[in-house]
Every structure is written in structure tokens, then in C-alpha cells.
């Protein structure tokens with residue numbers, strides 16, 4: 513099917529990995545030759561319970577038997593969406609209470625940016641260099657990587673960039689600023705954590721000038737960093753929280769959450785301030801609800817920190833310069849893009865799935881399902897060390 517894949521399905525790179533998938537289960541994906549691949553990527557952090565988790569599958573099937581799409585977002589009362597937003601509120605600190613469900617992360621970012629403009633009446637948006645927030649026009653405008661966006665200009669006006677973790681740059685946040693948008697942990701940049709109470713300092717500056725703080729938790733969110741939400745590690749509560757990826761439990765979703773006062777602004781002046789046909793889809797909401805219940809009712813969240821320790825103990829090699837990140841959001845830092853490519857491709861041949869980060873060419877992503885066993889962590893890390901030995905000896 514490779515030639516049809518390349519001929520009919522639009523590609524994003526000239527060299528896709530092109531693994532032909534037969535099925536997937538737990539921490540393993542199987543190709544059409546029935547070769548098993550241990551999954552250290554989890555669909556780029558979007559399959560937190562691994563593949564085909566029974567609780568998620570059951571919830572989806574039960575909802576399928578009742579109803580699928582019946583009406584555009586927000587008009588009818590559909591239990592899965594109501595229960596999902598209620599459970600999010602229960603697990604979030606005040607004043608984060610009301611959630612708007614979207615179809616993807618980038619759409620949730622668009623909604624959050626619109627809400628910040630509507631709430632403040634200001635237009636300036638401050639984002640971070642090397643930030644990634646999605647690929648639609650608004651999200652791309654706040655992407656801090658010129659090379660990937662110059663072909664699509666003009667983008668949103670009034671966007672300014674600061675360096676993540678620079679206290680000096682906080683001066684750029686002023687009474688002109690509608691919002692500051694940051695990833696809680698910078699993903700594409702190489703899994704860069706906020707340092708020296710940075711997010712709390714951004715929070716304070718935003719309060720001082722009346723700007724809103726948007727935190728993008730699309731990657732670190734939903735249990736991956738030892739807390740349900742990444743921001744809980746860093747002494748800072750955003751005005752608008754954006755989630756996605758893992759929230760759907762393998763189904764497409766995005767969400768933005770804010771206080772009731774803020775969120776209700778989208779209802780009027782203008783009315784229908786943000787609308788979508790499929791956001792809050794009952795089957796997807798059922799999958800998300802089952803996923804969120806499983807993650808919050810089990811020991812998976814504290815276990816991420818134990819599993820991180822195991823990864824750090826095993827990922828020791830002279831070609832590994834650093835292991836960055838937190839919990840099960842880890843990146844191996846190597847010496848060159850060449851070694852990164854070799855490690856990812858050779859590991860795939862040996863049955864281990866690894867992946868790149870968007871902007872940091874020396875990084876290899878390790879974001880396995882939260883459910884991965886210690887035995888499989890040991891197995892996957894030994895493949896990585898074997899491949900690094902081969903690269904070193906070549």
C-alpha cells in the first residue's frame with residue numbers, strides 16, 4: 513500500500529516513516545507483517561493509556577450505540593461532554609471552571625487567543641521564541657520559529673516574541689498586551705522546563721498590567737509530568753488553560769478552560785463568539801471522559817515520576833549529552849541531527865518507535881504511554897543503548 517499512500521494521501525515530508533499499521537494494543541503497534549514495535553511515542557503524547565485500552569474502547573462503543581453527532585457545539589445537552597467538562601472543573605483550581613471543547617489543539621489555541629482579545633479589548637499578543645501552538649493561521653502567528661512560517665505571511669499583526677525563561681524580557685509585557693501565551697514546558701524547542709519560578713513571575717507581570725496568561729498544556733497535560741496538569745508543578749495558575757492530545761485518549765480533541773466570567777464573554781457582543789460543528793462530539797467526549805477517569809482514579813500520575821527515574825538510570829551513554837523534561841515527557845539530547853536520525857531509524861528497524869521534536873534537531877522524543885511497564889522501559893532503553901553503540905562503532 514506504500515505507493516498508494518504516497519500517491520493519494522497528502523504528505524508532510526518527503527520521507528515519512530511509512531510504517532503500515534495492522535493493529536495496536538497496550539504499548540505495542542503491529543505492522544502488516546505482524547512485526548511488533550514498542551511505542552515510546554504514544555502518537556506524539558496523544559495516547560496516554562496506550563492502544564485499545566479496554567475502558568476507553570468500552571466507553572466509545574457504548575456511546576456509538578446511543579448516538580453520534582446530533583447538533584452543532586453547545587446547543588443540546590449531551591451527557592459525555594457535560595460530564596467531561598464537569599470532571600475537568602473538579603480537577604482544576606479556581607477560577608478555572610468552564611471548558612469549551614474543540615476538535616483539535618490548534619482550534620483551542622485559536623479560541624483562547626480570541627477570548628483574550630475579546631476580554632481585554634487589546635490586540636497585542638506575546639509569545640515565546642521556539643514555541644509551537646499549532647498550524648492554523650492564529651496558532652502559527654504565535655509560533656516562534658520563522659523558518660516554518662515565513663511562506664505563510666502575512667499572519668496576525670501585533671504579535672511580539674520573548675525568550676522563554678528570560679526575566680528581562682518580561683519588560684515587553686505592558687498595558688498594551690492582551691495576553692501572553694506560553695507552553696508550560698516548551699515541547700518543540702527540546703522539552704525546556706520553566707526555571708527559577710519563571711511562570712510565577714510571568715503570572716505576576718500579567719496581573720500588574722492586566723494581561724491574560726494562556727498556558728498551552730497540549731503536550732504536558734493530562735498526567736504526563738507527575739501532576740494532572742503541568743502548571744501544577746510550577747506555582748502558577750493561568751487565566752486560560754489549553755489542553756488537547758492526551759485528553760482525547762486517542763481521539764481528536766482540544767479544549768480551553770477559563771473562569772465562568774471570562775468564558776461567558778463568548779456568548780455575546782458578538783454572539784456566537786466561537787462556534788464549531790463537531791466540538792464536544794459525544795463519541796470523542798466519551799473517550800476523553802473514560803481516559804480522564806482512568807488517569808485520575810489510578811496510580812498512573814505518581815508512577816510517571818518513578819518511570820522517569822528508571823529512564824534516567826538506563827539512558828546513560830557517552831553519545832547522550834542530556835535527558836531533558838519531566839515525568840514521561842522526556843527528550844534525549846545528542847550531538848547532532850545525524851545521530852538523531854540514525855537513532856530513530858535504526859531503532860524502528862529493531863522494533864522501537866522513537867520520534868523527532870519539531871525544532872530541536874538534536875533531540876529524540878520519549879513520550880510513551882503512561883501505562884508502559886517497567887519491563888518494557890528496560891527493553892526499549894536497551895535497544896537505544898545497542899543502537900548508540902552501533903553508531904559509535906561505525
Ligand SMILES: Cc1ncc(COP(=O)(O)O)c(C=O)c1O
Nearest residue numbers: 616617618644645646699730731
Ligand atoms: C504544545 C502544542 N500546542 C498545540 C499543538 C497543536 O495541536 P493539534 O495538532 O491537535 O492541532 C500541539 C501539537 O503538537 C502542541 O504540541
